[in-house]
Structures are given as C-alpha cells and as structure tokens.
Amino acid sequence: MSPDARRALAGWGGFLVLVAILPLLGVGSDRYLMLLANVMLMFMALALSWDVVARTGQLSLAHGAFFGIGAYTVALGHKFVALSPLLGMAAAAVVGFVIAAILGAVTLRLRGIYFAIATLAFGEVLRTVTLQLPDLTEGPIGISMPPLFDGDRVASYYVIGVVFVLALALSLGVRYTRAHYAVTAIRTNESVAAVMGVPVVRTKLLTFAASATIAALAGAFYMPFITHTDPTDAFDVSRSVASLAFPIFGGIYTTAGPVIGTIALRSLEEYLRVTPPWKEGYQVLYGAVIVIAVLFIPRGLVGLGESFRRGAFLPRKGGRAWRWSR
Amino acid sequence: MALVEVDGLVRRFRGLAAVDGLSFAMDEGTTLALIGPNGAGKTTAFNLLSGLLAPNAGRVIFRGRDVTRLSADARCRLGMGRTFQVVQPFAELSTLENVMVGALFGGRAGSVPAARREAERLCGLVGLAEKTGWPVSMLTVPDRKRLELARALATRPALLLLDEVMEGLTPAEEREAIALLTRVRGEGITLLLIEHVMSTVRDLSDRVIVMDYGKKLAEGSYAEISRDPKVIAAYLGTDE
Amino acid sequence: MEALPQVLLFGLLRSGLYALTALGLAISLGVIGIVNFAHGEFVMLGAYVGFWLYLGLSGPLGLGPEVSPLLILVGVPLSAIVLYVVGLGVFRFTLRPLLARPELDQMLLTFGLSIFIVNATAIALSPQAQDAQMSWRFELLDLRIASVTYARVASFAVSMGLVIATYVLLMRTRIGKQMRAVAQNRLGAHLIGIPVDRVYAIAFGLSAALAAAAGVMLLFTTQLSPFLGLATILKAFSIVVLAGLGNLAGVVVASLLLGLSEQAVSQYIPDGAALRDGLFFVIIFVVLLARPSGLRR
Numbered sequence: 049m050s051p052d053a054r055r056a057l058a059g060w061g062g063f064l065v066l067v068a069i070l071p072l073l074g075v076g077s078d079r080y081l082m083l084l085a086n087v088m089l090m091f092m093a094l095a096l097s098w099d100v101v102a103r104t105g106q107l108s109l110a111h112g113a114f115f116g117i118g119a120y121t122v123a124l125g126h127k128f129v130a131l132s133p134l135l136g137m138a139a140a141a142v143v144g145f146v147i148a149a150i151l152g153a154v155t156l157r158l159r160g161i162y163f164a165i166a167t168l169a170f171g172e173v174l175r176t177v178t179l180q181l182p183d184l185t186e187g188p189i190g191i192s193m194p195p196l197f198d199g200d201r202v203a204s205y206y207v208i209g210v211v212f213v214l215a216l217a218l219s220l221g222v223r224y225t226r227a228h229y230a231v232t233a234i235r236t237n238e239s240v241a242a243v244m245g246v247p248v249v250r251t252k253l254l255t256f257a258a259s260a261t262i263a264a265l266a267g268a269f270y271m272p273f274i275t276h277t278d279p280t281d282a283f284d285v286s287r288s289v290a291s292l293a294f295p296i297f298g299g300i301y302t303t304a305g306p307v308i309g310t311i312a313l314r315s316l317e318e319y320l321r322v323t324p325p326w327k328e329g330y331q332v333l334y335g336a337v338i339v340i341a342v343l344f345i346p347r348g349l350v351g352l353g354e355s356f357r358r359g360a361f362l363p364r365k366g367g368r369a370w371r372w373s374r
Numbered sequence: 375m376a377l378v379e380v381d382g383l384v385r386r387f388r389g390l391a392a393v394d395g396l397s398f399a400m401d402e403g404t405t406l407a408l409i410g411p412n413g414a415g416k417t418t419a420f421n422l423l424s425g426l427l428a429p430n431a432g433r434v435i436f437r438g439r440d441v442t443r444l445s446a447d448a449r450c451r452l453g454m455g456r457t458f459q460v461v462q463p464f465a466e467l468s469t470l471e472n473v474m475v476g477a478l479f480g481g482r483a484g485s486v487p488a489a490r491r492e493a494e495r496l497c498g499l500v501g502l503a504e505k506t507g508w509p510v511s512m513l514t515v516p517d518r519k520r521l522e523l524a525r526a527l528a529t530r531p532a533l534l535l536l537d538e539v540m541e542g543l544t545p546a547e548e549r550e551a552i553a554l555l556t557r558v559r560g561e562g563i564t565l566l567l568i569e570h571v572m573s574t575v576r577d578l579s580d581r582v583i584v585m586d587y588g589k590k591l592a593e594g595s596y597a598e599i600s601r602d603p604k605v606i607a608a609y610l611g612t613d614e
Numbered sequence: 615m616e617a618l619p620q621v622l623l624f625g626l627l628r629s630g631l632y633a634l635t636a637l638g639l640a641i642s643l644g645v646i647g648i649v650n651f652a653h654g655e656f657v658m659l660g661a662y663v664g665f666w667l668y669l670g671l672s673g674p675l676g677l678g679p680e681v682s683p684l685l686i687l688v689g690v691p692l693s694a695i696v697l698y699v700v701g702l703g704v705f706r707f708t709l710r711p712l713l714a715r716p717e718l719d720q721m722l723l724t725f726g727l728s729i730f731i732v733n734a735t736a737i738a739l740s741p742q743a744q745d746a747q748m749s750w751r752f753e754l755l756d757l758r759i760a761s762v763t764y765a766r767v768a769s770f771a772v773s774m775g776l777v778i779a780t781y782v783l784l785m786r787t788r789i790g791k792q793m794r795a796v797a798q799n800r801l802g803a804h805l806i807g808i809p810v811d812r813v814y815a816i817a818f819g820l821s822a823a824l825a826a827a828a829g830v831m832l833l834f835t836t837q838l839s840p841f842l843g844l845a846t847i848l849k850a851f852s853i854v855v856l857a858g859l860g861n862l863a864g865v866v867v868a869s870l871l872l873g874l875s876e877q878a879v880s881q882y883i884p885d886g887a888a889l890r891d892g893l894f895f896v897i898i899f900v901v902l903l904a905r906p907s908g909l910r911r
Binding site (some may be wrong): 241246249 | 390424425426445446447448450451455456458462463464465467471474475478479480481486489512525528529
C-alpha cells in the first residue's frame with residue numbers, strides 16, 4: 049500500500065470513529081438531529097457513489113431512479129411476501145445491481161451523451177410506469193409499511209452507516225487500487241485508454257453497477273425509515289440532482305469532496321426548505337451551485353483548499369493577483 | 375503462419391471510401407512501412423487494425439484469430455500495441471503513471487508496484503528517466519513522442535503500430551529514435567509503421583506498402599518501390 | 615369505427631409539435647455538439663412569454679375568441695425573439711467557456727441550468743399549473759375522418775410551417791450552410807474561414823427560438839407549469855436518438871413515428887397509458903440496443 053493510501057485510510061478511519069460515536073455525544077436523544085444524521089449519511093452514500101461513475105467520465109442522471117428501485121423493492125417485498133426491511137435491503141442491492149448492469153450494457157458501449165440521456169429517461173419512465181400500474185404499486189397512493197426498528201433512529205443510523213461505509217470503501221477502492229488508473233485513463237481519453245488495454249466497457253459497467261447498488265441500498269433504507277413511498281417521491285429527479293450537486297460543490301473525483309459537499313449543501317437545504325420564498329424551490333440553489341461550480345471552481349471546495357495550501361491565492365508579481373482553482 | 379493478416383478491409387465515411395479493399399500480411403519479426411500521400415487512408419487503416427473503427431467489410435486475423443469484431447482493448451491484450459500521430463497523453467496523470475496504464479492493463483504487470491517498476495524501466499529506455507514525475511503538460515513534443523512509444527511498449531505488444539513517431543524530431547533525435555526502434559525490433563517485436571521520412575523507411579523496413587486513395591498501389595522492398603513508375607507518379611512525384 | 619384513419623390523423627397532429635421541439639435540440643447537438651438538457655426549459659420559458667401576452671390580450675384589452683390567432687401571429691415571433699436573445703446570452707456566458715472542456719462538464723452545466731431555470735421560475739412565479747383557456751381548445755373542426763379541435767390543427771400547422779422554414783434556412787441561406795458545414799466537420803469549417811464561434815452562437819439562439827415557438831403552441835393544448843420541460847425534452851431526446859444524432863432530416867420522420875405509435879398504443883391497447891407514456895424510453899432503449907455500431911464515435 050502506498051503512503052498516500054495509508055494516510056487516506058487512517059484519516060477516514062478517524063472520521064468513521066467520529067460517525068460511530070456521534071449518537072453517544074448527546075445527539076442520540078434528539079429526534080430531529082438524529083433524523084438529520086440519518087439523512088446526511090444517506091446522501092453522503094449517494095454522493096460518493098455518483099462521483100465514482102463520474103470518474104469514468106459518465107454523467108449518471110439515474111441515481112434517483114436507483115434510489116426509487118431500492119425503495120420499491122422493499123415496499124413490494126413487504127406488500128407481497130412480508131419481507132423484513134433488512135432482507136428487503138439485501139434484495140434491493142441485487143435488483144439494483146442487475147438492472148444497472150442491463151441498462152449499462154446497452155448504453156455504456158456508446159458515446160457518453162447516450163448514457164446521460166438514457167439515465168435521465170430511465171428515472172422518468174419508472175415514475176410514469178409505477179404511477180400507472182395500481183395493481184402492483186398502488187399507483188399514486190403509494191405503499192406504506194411499519195417503521196424501521198419501531199422508529200428507533202439510533203438503530204437505523206447504524207444501518208445507513210453500513211451503507212455509507214460501503215460507499216466510502218467503493219470510493220477509496222477506486223482511488224487507491226489499479227482501478228484509479230483505469231478510470232482516469234478512460235475519463236481523459238477513451239480511445240487511447242482502449243489501445244492501452246484498459247477494458248473500457250467492463251470498467252464503466254462495473255463502476256456503474258456498483259454505484260447503482262449503493263443508490264438502491266440508500267432507497268431501500270429510506271422507504272421503511274420514513275414508512276412510505278410513492279412514485280413521485282421515490283423517483284423524484286431532485287435526488288439525482290442532489291447526488292451530483294453535492295460532489296460537484298465539494299470536489300469531483302475525490303472522496304472528501306462528496307462528503308464535504310453533502311454536509312454543506314444539505315445543511316443549507318434544511319434551512320431553506322422552511323424559509324420563504326425558497327420552500328420547495330430550494331433546488332434553485334442546486335442548479336446555481338452546479339452552474340457556478342462547473343464554470344468557476346471545477347474542482348470544488350477540495351480543489352479550492354488545495355490551491356490555497358499551495359499558495360495560489362497569494363498575490364503574485366505580474367499577471368493577475370488572484371487565481372481561482374488549479 | 376503470418377502474425378497478422380488483413381483481408382479486403384473497407385471503411386467508408388459518408389459514402390467515401392477512406393480504405394478501399396486493403397489486404398496484406400506480415401510475418402513475425404518483420405517490419406513493414408505504410409507510406410502514401412496525405413489522405414491515402416493510412417491512419418484509417420491503423421484505426422481499423424487497432425479496433426477503434428469498425429470496418430464496413432473485410433477481416434483482420436491476428437495470431438490466427440479473427441479479431442475483426444473484437445474491441446480495441448481486447449486486441450491490445452492479445453498483443454497489438456499502437457501509438458498516435460497526434461500524441462494524446464492522459465493529462466491528469468504523470469509521465470510515469472501514463473506508462474503504468476499500459477503496463478497494468480495491456481501488459482503483464484500484476485500489481486501497481488510491478489507496473490511502476492516496469493514503467494520506470496521503459497522511461498529509462500526511451501530517455502525519460504529524469505522526467506518520470508513530471509506532469510505531461512510540461513513535456514516537449516519530442517518527449518511526448520518518447521512517452522507515446524514507452525506507453526505502447528508497456529503493453530508488451532507482439533505487433534506495434536507506429537503512426538509517424540519521427541514527426542517533429544531533429545535529425546539527431548531521429549537517429550536516436552531509429553536506434554531505439556532497431557533495438558525494439560531486435561526483441562522480436564513486429565513493426566508496422568506509417569512514415570513520411572524516406573530515409574527512415576529505407577533504414578528500418580523490410581517491406582513497403584504504398585497506399586493511394588485507400589487502395590494498395592504497390593508492395594515490395596524499398597528498392598523496388600522507389601523504382602516503380604506508378605509510385606513515382608502518384609507519390610514521389612507529388613510535392614510531399 | 616374507422617379507427618385506423620383516426621389513429622393516423624391524431625398521430626400526425628401529435629407529431630408536429632414533437633418535430634418542432636426536437637429540431638431545436640438536434641440543431642444544438644448537431645452543430646455545437648452539446649447536449650442541452652435545458653432545452654425543455656426554453657420551451658417552458660417560451661410558453662410563459664406567450665402566456666403573459668395572452669393575459670395581456672385577454673385581460674386589459676378584453677379580447678375574446680380573437681385571442682387565439684393573435685397569439686400565433688404576435689406571440690410566436692415575440693417569444694422566439696425573446697428566447698433567441700436568452701439563448702445567445704446563455705451560450706456566450708456559460709457554454710462558450712466550456713467548449714474545450716470535457717463532455718461531462720458541458721452536460722453538467724446544461725443540466726444545472728435546467729434545474730436552476732425550473733426552480734427559479736417556480737419561486738418567482740408559482741409552482742402551480744396555470745391554464746390559458748383558449749376558445750380554440752374546445753371549438754371543433756370537422757375533418758370528415760374525425761372532428762378535431764382548432765388547437766390541435768393550429769399547433770400542427772404552425773409547427774410544420776416553422777420546421778419547413780428552418781430546413782429552408784439550413785439549405786438555402788449562408789448562415790444555414792455554414793451551420794451544416796460546421797456540423798459535418800468543425801476543423802474543416804474553421805480552416806475554410808467560417809466563423810465557427812459566431813455560427814455556434816446563432817445555432818444555439820435558433821435552437822432556443824424554436825423551443826420558444828413550440829412553447830407558445832403548447833399553450834393551446836396543455837397546462838402551463840414550470841415543470842413541463844422534463845416530459846417535453848425526454849420525448850425530444852427519443853426523437854433525436856431515433857433520427858440519429860445530428861441527422862436533421864430524420865427528425866420529422868422520427869417525430870411522426872413517435873406520434874403515430876403513441877396514438878396507436880392509446881387506441882388499440884386497453885389500459886395502454888403506462889406504455890404510451892413510457893414509449894419514449896422504449897424507443898431510446900431499443901435504438902441503443904439495435905444499432906450500437908452506428909452510434910460509436
């Protein structure tokens with residue numbers, strides 16, 4: 049293991065200890081804070097998994113859709129065979145992986161724009177179809193089930209914590225193994241990567257399927273956590289938007305970026321949601337963040353931090369006095 | 375048995391045939407030069423061979439196997455390496471890491487440290503030993519050509535397609551490159567080169583194919599080709 | 615029941631607006647090489663411009679049934695001009711700086727724009743759907759095969775008129791020929807002295823203007839809401855994918871195919887609503903599955 053990898057593992061190990069003892073620090077008894085902590089971990093997992101797909105140069109607009117697939121796997125399992133939530137999560141992981149593999153096999157051989165278009169269409173078609181199959185899905189009314197661990201938010205926190213650890217492991221694994229060289233080569237130039245022997249389609253496919261599995265697990269957790277799902281909520285595009293806005297704001301292609309981005313933006317969202325005139329339009333923030341970050345801070349907060357450390361913000365002789373990013 | 379056999383390759387762009395029924399074969403350990411005026415279809419032929427383009431007709435047989443439908447990365451792992459005329463290093467990786475990609479996925483390096491060692495060796499071989507940690511954006515054009523070659527060699531090719539590796543080099547650098555390629559050939563690697571510099575073609579190749587308008591115009595030794603009136607008319611006669 | 619002629623008629627009428635929306639998308643994709651996820655929002659903004667004009671005409675001016683033709687004669691050009699300018703601005707300040715950047719960044723940008731415009735509209739105006747209750751939505755025109763509303767006929771006629779006008783522009787005018795040249799070969803176009811940057815800007819403006827015109831015509835048949843862009847753009851995407859990227863001529867045929875098959879599914883398959891509304895995805899999926907080699911780089 050390289051020194052870089054060892055340092056990263058040590059750092060994230062420390063972070064995980066912090067995450068693990070958080071409920072013991074007086075937060076555990078506050079139901080609102082625990083709700084927030086559960087949701088934070090869930091969105092961190094979504095953001096981390098979205099970023100892994102982005103590292104191959106692909107834009108996934110289906111993370112919300114796989115979230116919905118996870119939610120509906122648990123819901124349908126409960127409705128038809130009285131499946132327990134935890135077994136439902138396991139089933140959701142399998143379903144998510146398989147569906148992503150099929151969708152990916154068809155779209156990832158082609159130019160990236162097809163993948164982006166197909167993933168966007170995928171989420172919308174799932175919403176439309178679940179709405180119109182009431183025999184199976186109860187249509188717009190949706191499906192309800194009893195709360196996870198009878199509403200014990202500390203217990204559920206550790207469940208979503210496991211999903212977060214999986215997402216973290218995926219993100220770090222892609223960064224500190226040979227996969228890093230494969231995804232970086234593919235992202236920079238797919239043709240050249242191919243003639244260097246990088247298995248382009250297989251790498252993109254596995255990355256996407258692994259990532260979609262995490263998203264499905266997040267949805268499978270969320271459904272019993274809030275005890276209800278319906279097509280509009282389960283396949284809400286806003287979750288796909290959040291999955292990508294967080295990493296872009298925090299710093300794309302990194303592990304710290306999605307985590308930092310989630311903490312910063314999700315906290316802000318929590319405030320805006322209850323503050324007029326934003327309310328449901330709080331997503332305007334995500335749109336603005338994406339546009340501004342792509343245009344002006346392509347490496348996000350993490351990139352800004354690095355530039356700062358390297359002294360890029362110090363006034364320089366000649367040229368522009370201040371330099372943004374890189 | 376021939377190492378590579380190309381049979382009736384055709385590739386059209388908007389109805390226009392860039393490669394039009396190209397056939398040839400190469401034995402292991404030989405060196406073949408592909409020459410012809412600009413737009414003759416040489417680079418398209420390379421793209422068809424390496425699998426970046428699918429042909430409209432024809433077959434490519436490599437090591438006795440029909441690879442026509444195989445992806446570019448599968449062909450690379452079978453032992454087909456190539457360089458690009460317009461060098462395209464992975465900008466986010468260092469010089470060494472660029473070479474490591476080839477060693478890890480096209481070559482036989484089983485682990486990242488093994489790939490690092492292999493890449494260091496190859497960087498030394500092509501003369502990039504002092505620049506392994508550099509970002510590729512800082513490399514000069516000749517250095518980028520060296521990197522391009524090191525990357526291709528890292529994939530451990532049996533057949534190496536070289537697309538104008540000499541372009542932009544000074545005469546001294548060119549002599550160096552010829553010496554390097556002679557060494558590569560000495561290791562038993564079969565070379566197929568697209569080349570404009572005639573002295574290089576003469577010094578390196580066993581055989582020459584002249585392409586014009588996507589077709590094979592002539593094939594033979596350098597001496598035979600340079601006497602061929604068709605070739606002189608179509609190629610040597612033009613102000614190349 | 616003369617089902618078949620009716621299916622053909624209604625399918626045809628459906629396809630007009632599809633073609634108009636998809637053509638703009640195909641132009642930005644073919645000429646500039648950018649996937650504009652905000653194209654549906656241009657349609658939505660265009661519809662709002664038309665809606666305000668409608669409110670102005672029918673409210674203070676107290677125009678009654680005459681408002682429908684006026685909305686076409688004044689609203690379509692007005693909305694198109696407004697969105698043309700918006701398109702130029704969006705291109706100049708957000709897309710142009712990204713042209714040399716990876717495809718992922720460009721797609722993220724237009725997707726971010728889309729999210730921004732939708733929600734900014736929802737905050738500034740109202741997230742609720744609104745309705746322009748135009749008389750043409752209810753007045754019927756007897757076409758012998760079936761009676762159809764004036765609204766459907768008008769939206770088809772105006773759409774096809776604009777689509778044909780756009781093709782004439784592309785085939786006959788200097789800027790149109792330049793656009794096609796750029797679409798075929800960027801570098802070559804640059805080398806023979808075509809001002810590629812300017813062509814990009816105009817193409818993007820044109821694409822937004824076509825979207826705006828489609829938006830105004832959408833008022834005749836659909837409720838207006840900040841969120842109507844998504845459904846619009848997904849159908850447009852399926853048309854563009856079916857036609858083949860950058861294939862402008864194929865857009866009309868592909869639109870007709872989508873319109874007809876949607877109509878046929880509604881007519882012949884009982885409870886076919888799920889399938890009809892999911893048809894755009896079926897098309898995308900099947901096209902990508904069936905001809906991958908034709909879609910490679």
